[in-house]
Amino acid sequence: VKFSGRTGSTGDIPQFTNSPTLIVMVGLPARGKTYISKKLTRYLNWIGVPTKVFNLGQYRREAVQAYKTFEFFLPDNEEAMKIRKACAITALKDIHHYFTQEQGQVAVFDATNTTRDRRADILCFAKESGYKVFFVESICDDPDIIEANIMEVKLSSPDYQDCDKEEALVDFLKRIECYKMSYVPLDDEMDRNLSYIKIFNVGFRYLVNRVQDHIQSRIVYYLMNIHVTPRSIYLCRHGESELNLLGRIGGDSGLSPRGNKFACTLAGFIQSQCIRNLKVWTSHMKRTIQTAEALGVAYEQWKALNEIDAGVCEELTYEEIQEHYPEEFALRDQDKYRYRYPKGESYEDLVHRLEPVIMELERQENVLVVCHQAVMRCLLAYFLDKSAEELPYLKCPLHTVLKLTPVAYGCKVESVFLNVEAVNTHRDRPVNVDVSRDPQDALLTVPEHI
Amino acid sequence: FLSSSQMWCASICPASLPPFIVPLRMCMTNCPTLIVTVGLPARGKTYISKKLTRYLNWIGVPTKEFNVGQYRRDCVKIYKSFEFFRPDNEEGLKIRKQCASAALNDVQQYLGEEGGQVAVFDATNTTRERRETIVRFAEQNGYKVFFVESVCEDPDVIAENIVQVKLGSPDYTDCNTDEAIEDFMKRIKCYENSYQTLDEDLDRELSFIKIIDVGRRYLVNRVLDHIQSRIVYYLMNIHITPRSIYLCRHGESDLNVKGRIGGDSGLSLRGKEFARYLAKFIQDQNIKDLKVWTSQMKRTIQTAEALSVPYEQWKALNEIDAGVCEEMMYEEIQENYPLEFALRDQDKYRYRYPKGESYEDLVQRLEPVIMELERQENVLVICHQAVMRCLLAYFLDKSADELPYLKCPLHTVLKLTPVAYGCKVESISLNVDAVNTHRDKPEVGPHCTAWGPVSSNMRSVPVLSATCTLGLELLSRRISDRWLLNRGDILKPVRLDLFPHFVFPAE
Numbered sequence: 001v002k003f004s005g006r007t008g009s010t011g012d013i014p015q016f017t018n019s020p021t022l023i024v025m026v027g028l029p030a031r032g033k034t035y036i037s038k039k040l041t042r043y044l045n046w047i048g049v050p051t052k053v054f055n056l057g058q059y060r061r062e063a064v065q066a067y068k069t070f071e072f073f074l075p076d077n078e079e080a081m082k083i084r085k086a087c088a089i090t091a092l093k094d095i096h097h098y099f100t101q102e103q104g105q106v107a108v109f110d111a112t113n114t115t116r117d118r119r120a121d122i123l124c125f126a127k128e129s130g131y132k133v134f135f136v137e138s139i140c141d142d143p144d145i146i147e148a149n150i151m152e153v154k155l156s157s158p159d160y161q162d163c164d165k166e167e168a169l170v171d172f173l174k175r176i177e178c179y180k181m182s183y184v185p186l187d188d189e190m191d192r193n194l195s196y197i198k199i200f201n202v203g204f205r206y207l208v209n210r211v212q213d214h215i216q217s218r219i220v221y222y223l224m225n226i227h228v229t230p231r232s233i234y235l236c237r238h239g240e241s242e243l244n245l246l247g248r249i250g251g252d253s254g255l256s257p258r259g260n261k262f263a264c265t266l267a268g269f270i271q272s273q274c275i276r277n278l279k280v281w282t283s284h285m286k287r288t289i290q291t292a293e294a295l296g297v298a299y300e301q302w303k304a305l306n307e308i309d310a311g312v313c314e315e316l317t318y319e320e321i322q323e324h325y326p327e328e329f330a331l332r333d334q335d336k337y338r339y340r341y342p343k344g345e346s347y348e349d350l351v352h353r354l355e356p357v358i359m360e361l362e363r364q365e366n367v368l369v370v371c372h373q374a375v376m377r378c379l380l381a382y383f384l385d386k387s388a389e390e391l392p393y394l395k396c397p398l399h400t401v402l403k404l405t406p407v408a409y410g411c412k413v414e415s416v417f418l419n420v421e422a423v424n425t426h427r428d429r430p431v432n433v434d435v436s437r438d439p440q441d442a443l444l445t446v447p448e449h450i
Numbered sequence: 451f452l453s454s455s456q457m458w459c460a461s462i463c464p465a466s467l468p469p470f471i472v473p474l475r476m477c478m479t480n481c482p483t484l485i486v487t488v489g490l491p492a493r494g495k496t497y498i499s500k501k502l503t504r505y506l507n508w509i510g511v512p513t514k515e516f517n518v519g520q521y522r523r524d525c526v527k528i529y530k531s532f533e534f535f536r537p538d539n540e541e542g543l544k545i546r547k548q549c550a551s552a553a554l555n556d557v558q559q560y561l562g563e564e565g566g567q568v569a570v571f572d573a574t575n576t577t578r579e580r581r582e583t584i585v586r587f588a589e590q591n592g593y594k595v596f597f598v599e600s601v602c603e604d605p606d607v608i609a610e611n612i613v614q615v616k617l618g619s620p621d622y623t624d625c626n627t628d629e630a631i632e633d634f635m636k637r638i639k640c641y642e643n644s645y646q647t648l649d650e651d652l653d654r655e656l657s658f659i660k661i662i663d664v665g666r667r668y669l670v671n672r673v674l675d676h677i678q679s680r681i682v683y684y685l686m687n688i689h690i691t692p693r694s695i696y697l698c699r700h701g702e703s704d705l706n707v708k709g710r711i712g713g714d715s716g717l718s719l720r721g722k723e724f725a726r727y728l729a730k731f732i733q734d735q736n737i738k739d740l741k742v743w744t745s746q747m748k749r750t751i752q753t754a755e756a757l758s759v760p761y762e763q764w765k766a767l768n769e770i771d772a773g774v775c776e777e778m779m780y781e782e783i784q785e786n787y788p789l790e791f792a793l794r795d796q797d798k799y800r801y802r803y804p805k806g807e808s809y810e811d812l813v814q815r816l817e818p819v820i821m822e823l824e825r826q827e828n829v830l831v832i833c834h835q836a837v838m839r840c841l842l843a844y845f846l847d848k849s850a851d852e853l854p855y856l857k858c859p860l861h862t863v864l865k866l867t868p869v870a871y872g873c874k875v876e877s878i879s880l881n882v883d884a885v886n887t888h889r890d891k892p893e894v895g896p897h898c899t900a901w902g903p904v905s906s907n908m909r910s911v912p913v914l915s916a917t918c919t920l921g922l923e924l925l926s927r928r929i930s931d932r933w934l935l936n937r938g939d940i941l942k943p944v945r946l947d948l949f950p951h952f953v954f955p956a957e
Binding site: 217221349 | 679686
């Protein structure tokens with residue numbers, strides 16, 4: 001294992017040289033399986049574990065172009081049964097391809113998988129190829145939650161685009177009935193050798209059986225921390241700092257006069273939002289602390305929210321970096337996500353250190369996070385499911401608050417610029433990333449500064 | 451400035467903002483937590499209590515366990531037989547109830563007046579009635595309650611428990627093994643008839659984790675907050691499969707030889723020799739499925755390379771970042787940063803190098819390493835002095851004050867093997883000479899001048915007046931950077947007690 005000082009991999013998630021993991025969802029329709037599948041996939045990809053969802057409903061929609069009624073799902077509909085089984089086999093084939101040809105590490109098989117037979121087939125498939133299997137079963141008997149689910153995600157499904165809401169609701173409830181008759185939940189006795197987590201009523205209670213390894217342990221921890229209570233997360237950077245004005249990166253300077261003005265404006269904005277039980281988090285750096293101070297409320301400081309450590313390049317301007325470290329500068333443009341400043345950090349390192357922040361954000365309800373450019377990019381990439389390539393180039397301008405509200409399977413974003421001018425600190429990827437490029441080419445995208 | 455019973459926390463920013471005061475209790479962890487164990491004797495309750503307490507203290511959550519059996523032993527000086535525990539032994543019941551009350555009183559004292567955050571009430575608590583009493587007690591005092599039940603019917607596991615920890619108990623000092631086992635089995639019987647396990651329905655309102663068959667299976671109900679979530683995660687990762695953890699530092703490095711701290715140099719000749727000796731040592735130990743972990747710094751990687759086995763690199767295992775003091779000799783630090791040097795000796799655990807880290811920061815970054823070490827079996831960790839001190843402090847339950855002074859010499863392997871309620875340590879020096887990099891805590895006194903030449907008999911607390919503005923600025927920056935808030939999830943009080951003569955700026 002060679003160590004490259006520049007773009008070393010974190011190795012903090014022990015490299016999984018062992019087998020890929022197949023996560024198998026189990027549960028009646030409208031129990032949150034797809035919600036969990038997508039969220040879990042987003043989280044695993046963000047922490048660097050290549051993961052993909054395989055949604056059986058999607059395969060079915062491709063096979064049977066137009067959905068008619070719930071009758072497709074009647075247990076005695078032989079024609080439909082044939083199609084549904086064929087879809088399952090195709091999905092498993094694709095999973096196999098994902099693991100063997102696409103370097104996938106985790107696949108989430110999102111389907112009802114409500115019968116013992118179906119689960120036995122999947123276990124067989126996994127055993128043949130040496131995949132580990134972990135079941136995630138969602139059990140819910142609260143009719144309010146089920147109805148809310150249906151309203152939120154089913155009515156707008158392609159299956160119901162030509163129906164009115166009432167019809168759709170009635171049809172979907174009948175669809176659920178089709179499954180209920182043959183539903184066999186994971187059993188304490190009969191399934192005692194399987195690895196699984198059973199989630200009861202959206203997290204009220206969990207039953208965890210035979211966790212095999214690190215990744216399953218992390219998955220369990222994550223699933224036990226997420227919730228569906230409506231809330232919003234506000235992300236913003238500190239107010240403009242003295243070093244921002246000078247075009248210098250990193251450091252630990254205080255706010256400029258405009259930065260101070262932003263802090264006061266932020267206080268007004270937060271008050272106007274009338275947010276219930278808002279928690280405020282900052283980093284340990286002066287500029288975020290000073291910003292939070294203006295809010296006049298209690299705040300928590302997280303060292304993990306500190307800006308990316310630019311190592312030897314701390315407090316330099318991009319021009320100075322080009323002058324003193326032209327090769328480093330180019331290497332960074334080549335792979336901004338993995339590039340690690342000498343004696344500093346990479347975005348990849350940042351993601352790793354932000355993971356506990358994300359975990360706590362999942363547990364919390366309304367939170368305002370006052371942080372830094374690179375940090376905000378990492379957090380945003382988690383919520384908006386941005387890839388490692390896009391992440392370092394996400395636009396997070398000063399004096400702008402992003403309000404993220406979970407909705408359906410994703411996140412609604414509202415961007416609010418608080419009308420206090422600030423320098424631009426965003427540097428796009430230049431066209432020429434060659435190590436031997438001219439300084440002009442390197443500095444083409446550097447924003448203006450004093 | 452502040453009474454000692456209520457620690458307040460002040461942030462002073464050089465940009466002349468008004469001090470911002472937050473009472474310690476109001477922070478994220480709000481009310482204290484009372485963890486209550488549940489289960490028949492020999493189900494691992496005390497093992498779990500002690501281990502959990504050790505973990506929570508290490509990550510910075512003040513925790514203490516209260517073992518009712520201990521209170522009983524203090525009360526009833528001599529244990530005669532299992533008859534004391536018979537359900538119809540009224541005298542016995544009275545004493546046991548008193549002991550439980552005494553323990554709860556001490557819990558109240560710890561959580562209320564001694565700054566405790568979590569108390570672990572270690573007793574059988576096998577009846578619903580007893581648990582209700584505890585819940586009422588907690589409600590009255592504003593504590594959150596979290597039950598940890600251990601259920602196990604495997605006779606081999608129970609027998610092993612008895613052999614490991616019961617036979618050596620003060621209760622059985624005068625018995626032979628067979629007598630002791632027989633008596634203990636009868637003791638368990640006394641509890642069995644009245645045992646009411648936590649029930650999914652009857653106890654649906656309670657927060658608990660039920661651990662079944664030493665972790666094969668868990669039932670988790672109503673996790674209320676961050677600390678309970680962390681406790682559940684920890685309990686779900688520990689195991690009792692016998693194994694050993696080997697800790698050592700990289701071989702002697704070039705910078706070690708020059709007396710310089712930090713940096714990223716390669717091994718010296720002697721360091722390389724150590725690596726070869728280490729390879730042979732590991733081979734001779736014949737360890738099953740050994741995993742090898744290193745940091746991402748050259749010196750640990752070069753050491754592991756000599757073992758010719760696969761190894762994993764963890765950035766989290768990198769040595770403490772000495773910031774502006776990286777690659778300096780202690781003499782140079784003394785010359786260039788005398789104040790920093792003095793402050794570090796005052797509170798080596800919390801002191802953070804400018805642009806660097808503190809031991810406290812290290813512990814936070816090592817937490818995932820500890821969690822994974824708990825999951826694993828046989829592991830060899832090749833790391834660095836400060837890192838090894840942190841890991842060792844976790845396994846050997848050393849306090850934050852002792853941690854930065856633990857002796858971790860080069861070329862020495864520590865083999866840690868869990869036994870009973872603790873850890874056996876074997877120290878093996880591989881007989882390759884190396885420089886000594888250990889610096890003991892120097893003599894500290896109440897007064898010193900910040901700007902005079904620093905003698906070898908270093909004194910600590912600087913005496914500064916409002917006229918010494920440079921010192922003030924430096925100090926206030928140290929306060930806002932360093933001692934204010936070193937952890938994300940728990941606001942810590944400013945160590946104003948370290949600066950009795952400090953005069954705050956007028957604004």
